[in-house]
Amino acid sequence: MKKFLAVLHARNMEFLRDRAALTWNLAMPFMLVFGLAFTFSGGNKEIYKIGVVGGIDRLTHAAPALLATRYLKFIPYDNLDSAIGKVKHHQMDMLIDVSGTPKYWVNSSSPNGYLLERIVWGSEGHQFQRQTVAGAEIRYVDWFLPGILGMNMMFSCLFGVGFVIVRYRKNGFLKRLKATPLGAFHFLLAQLISRLLLIMAITTIVYAGCNLFIEFNMQGSYWDLLLVATLGAMSMISIGLLVAARTASEEFAGGILNAVTWPMMLLSGAWFSLEGTHNWVQQVAQIFPLTHMVAAARAIMNEGATLAQVMPHVLVLSAMSVVFLAIGAYIFKWE
């Protein structure tokens, strides 16, 4: 225990005194959360974009009901050819020209254009019975927050642990430790716990700091969220330890870490929902700890899921942590 605590303390000191790395670890997630919150502020209410050539006033005269329709954004254009080009490249959903006889353009391969056409000009919609649902609005920022924080944790866990151990091995520090009675398991456990404490502290600070300004939706228990985040971080740190178990090449370790992080970032649902994607994509996503952490965190925060409801994710994250750490410790080499 004395050895473990000594290595843990030394690693914590090293991290906290590396001001540049610490500042970046704190600033990066803040910038991401605020940047995306600002970019997607306003609730993304205007669903379709319609370009208008000939003036909004003439359109008011030609089709007054159209302008009164909600969730449509009308953008005036002067140049017809340029505006047609926007429709052609899916940058605009529809273009209306009211400078002469009213005409409109849609892209035949654009789903938005198709739907907008149906909505705008009507298609026996009055025959349908109107149903209503009630529920709190889930802002985009509430949806992407677990993904952003999870992704930041992923990079910190994998690169922060993997690269550090490879650097220790390359510069001979691990060889120096090998000459002492310190065992590999104690060393690796200290690295895991150190990074876990630091990443959880940073994530908590970022969440609390952003929450002061954005007031995230939180339907569930903070304790459940903390548990899911801790297990997620542990499983990803364990992957970092596994990657760094033998190699002394930072370039090789960087390549492997990129090969792990990029698919995880793209396919875990951190950036966009996987609903509607191919079945195989959703199956592949299940092998990533980030998928389970983000899914469980979103369920707790946005749907008020209980621990029992997210238990499958909790079990998968726990199993991944144990398996990756065990393999990493087994194949670990000081040199």
Next chain:
Amino acid sequence: MSHIITAANLVKHYPGVVAVDGINLAIPQGICFGLLGPNGAGKTTTIEILEGIHLPSSGEVLYKGEPLGTRYREEVGIQFQHTALQEFLTVLETLQLFERLYHHTLPVAELIELCSLGDILTRDTRKLSGGQRQRLLLALALINDPELIFLDEPTTGLDPQARRNFWDLVKLVMSRNKTIVLTTHYMEEAYALCDEIAIMDKGRIVSQGTPAQLLSDHFGDVVLQIPLADAGSKLFELGLNVAQAGDLMEIRTHRQHHTLQQLIENGINLDRLRIRAWTLEDLFINVTGKSLRP
């Protein structure tokens, strides 16, 4: 005399290379043992097998008659040739880190005093000079009060003053009845510190013994040096073993008295005569055919 560490038939293969080729060693307790050799001779591989860092391809190392185990880690001190420390820690924090890795340790205050670290305790280890860093690394090697200490080229890269200070420190450690195994490129260092040396080349030990004994075995004669201007051409007519070395004439002889008489009788000016003693550098070149430093 009891041997603290012995090695029998050590062999270490790397792909395409035999780094250590059948080495036998028995190092008595309480001496400073020097392992010398040119780059690539296999001395670092040998010392790292003795340290327990690498396993030999074949052969056996025994510490106090037992195979190397967990007890060895507790009782041995190692200063590697190239090593890094945990970054962003001070000298004192680094000592405290390593102190907590052992069961039995010397008091940190005693180590600070022994290795003269008092003035740099709060300094970041990345900001130490070469000599300060080597003193800290030696303190770390001594932190568990080891009976056996390995020093792998501890003064390489130090200026002459720092090197001599480090020798004084090593002598102080030796006065505590420690056994030291030292590798070095510097012959004067081996001569100043080592009770016994082994010269390695191509993975084998090519000569071993005390420095004085080895010099005596390999060089029974002495070298008389006379400036070329004083010697004149007559020197070549006396039937002596003469060679020119720069602006000096060197005469090798086993019979100093007779040779000097012969020179005087032939009117050679001996006012600037010097007798050069053989050094370990000469010995090294003699047995390996190479200079120590590439």
